Amino acid sequence: VFQLSLPLNFLGTVYRELRQSLLDMEVLFNLRSNNKPIEDRPGAKSLALRGGEIKFDHVAFAYHPDRPIFRDVSFTIPAGKKVAIVGPSGSGKSTIFRLLFRFYEPDKGRILIDDQDILEIQGDSLRRAIGVVPQDTPLFHNDVMHNIRYGRLSATDEEVVEAAKKANVHQTIERMAQKYHTQVGERGLMISGGEKQRLAVARVLLKDPPILFFDEATSALDSQTEMELMRNINSTLLDKKRTSVFIAHRLRTIATADLIIVLKDGYVVEQGTHEELMRTGGLYCSMWHTQANDPTETAPIAKPEDDDD
Numbered sequence: 428v429f430q431l432s433l434p435l436n437f438l439g440t441v442y443r444e445l446r447q448s449l450l451d452m453e454v455l456f457n458l459r460s461n462n463k464p465i466e467d468r469p470g471a472k473s474l475a476l477r478g479g480e481i482k483f484d485h486v487a488f489a490y491h492p493d494r495p496i497f498r499d500v501s502f503t504i505p506a507g508k509k510v511a512i513v514g515p516s517g518s519g520k521s522t523i524f525r526l527l528f529r530f531y532e533p534d535k536g537r538i539l540i541d542d543q544d545i546l547e548i549q550g551d552s553l554r555r556a557i558g559v560v561p562q563d564t565p566l567f568h569n570d571v572m573h574n575i576r577y578g579r580l581s582a583t584d585e586e587v588v589e590a591a592k593k594a595n596v597h598q599t600i601e602r603m604a605q606k607y608h609t610q611v612g613e614r615g616l617m618i619s620g621g622e623k624q625r626l627a628v629a630r631v632l633l634k635d636p637p638i639l640f641f642d643e644a645t646s647a648l649d650s651q652t653e654m655e656l657m658r659n660i661n662s663t664l665l666d667k668k669r670t671s672v673f674i675a676h677r678l679r680t681i682a683t684a685d686l687i688i689v690l691k692d693g694y695v696v697e698q699g700t701h702e703e704l705m706r707t708g709g710l711y712c713s714m715w716h717t718q719a720n721d722p723t724e725t726a727p728i729a730k731p732e733d734d735d736d
C-alpha cells in the first residue's frame with residue numbers, strides 16, 4: 428500500500444500543480460475566454476532556466492489582421508533586472524503577457540527566454556517559471572490558508588505562515604476570528620485591496636518563480652496603500668536573482684526601474700532609465716508631466732472612473 432500510494436500521491440500533486448499553473452493564468456488575466464494556450468510541439472523540452480532573460484525579437488502580432496498591435500517589436504529584459512513596460516492605453520502592454528504565456532503566437536519574430544524560443548519548450552515549464560502579482564487578486568471561496576497555499580499546493584502550513592509573515596499579512600490574519608481558517612472570497616470575509624495584495628505577495632513567495640510580472644491594469648489602490656505595497660514588494664520579492672517586469676500605468680511607481688520600455692503604435696519608441704527618458708523629452712517625458720498634473724494620480728483616495736461624464 429505504501430509503495431503504491433506514495434507515487435500516486437506525488438502524481439496527484441504534480442497534476443494539481445500543472446492544472447493550477449494554467450488556472451493561474453486564466454484567472455489572473457481574465458482569460459476565461461475561448462482561448463486555449465498553444466499546445467506543445469512534439470519533442471518539446473522543459474525550459475532550461477539560467478537567469479531569466481526575456482527577449483522579443485522582431486515580433487509582429489495582431490488579434491485581427493486589419494489591426495496590428497505589434498508591427499516590429501524588439502527588446503531585451505535582462506536577467507535579474509527590474510523592467511517596466513509603459514505606453515498609452517491599447518499600446519499592447521498586456522498583450523506582451525499573453526504572448527509570453529503562449530495564449531497567442533506571434534505572426535512574425537520570436538520570443539525567447541534564456542535564448543530558448545518559447546514555442547519550442549513545454550508550456551507548463553514556461554508557466555511554472557513565471558509568477559504574477561495582479562492588481563486585483565482573485566480570492567477563492569475558501570479559507571486564508573488555502574488562498575495563500577494556492578501559490579504552491581505542496582506547501583506545508585508552516586511554509587504558508589512563513590510566507591504570510593514575509594508578506595506582512597500574518598498579523599492581519601492572526602486578528603481574524605478564525606485566523607488562518609477564516610473564510611474569504613465571494614461570500615466570505617471582505618478584506619481590503621491592500622490586504623488582498625499582500626495575500627498575493629505571500630502566494631508568489633511560495634511559488635518562488637525566477638520571473639515575476641506585476642500587472643497594474645485595474646489598479647484601485649489609494650496612494651498610501653500603493654506605496655506600502657511597493658515597499659513590501661521591494662523588500663520581499665525583488666531580490667537580485669529575480670527578473671521583474673512591471674506593466675505600469677502609474678509612472679511614479681516605476682521611476683526606479685533599471686529599464687523602462689515605451690510602446691506605441693506597434694513599436695518600441697523609446698527605452699532607457701527614468702533619467703535618460705526625461706532628458707530625451709519624448710513620449711515618456713510627456714506622459715510623466717501629464718500624470719504629474721493629474722489630480723486623480725496624486726489624490727490620497729483613487730476616485731472611481733466615470734466614463735459618462
Ligand code: ATP
Pocket residue numbers: 490491496514515516517518519520521522523644
Ligand atoms: P491598457 O493600458 O488600456 O490596459 P494595453 O496597452 O495593456 O492597454 P492590450 O490589453 O495589450 O493594451 O490591448 C491592445 C489592443 O488589443 C487593444 O486595443 C485591445 O482592445 C485589443 N485587444 C486586446 N485583447 C484582444 C482580444 N482578445 N481580441 C481582440 N483584440 C484585443
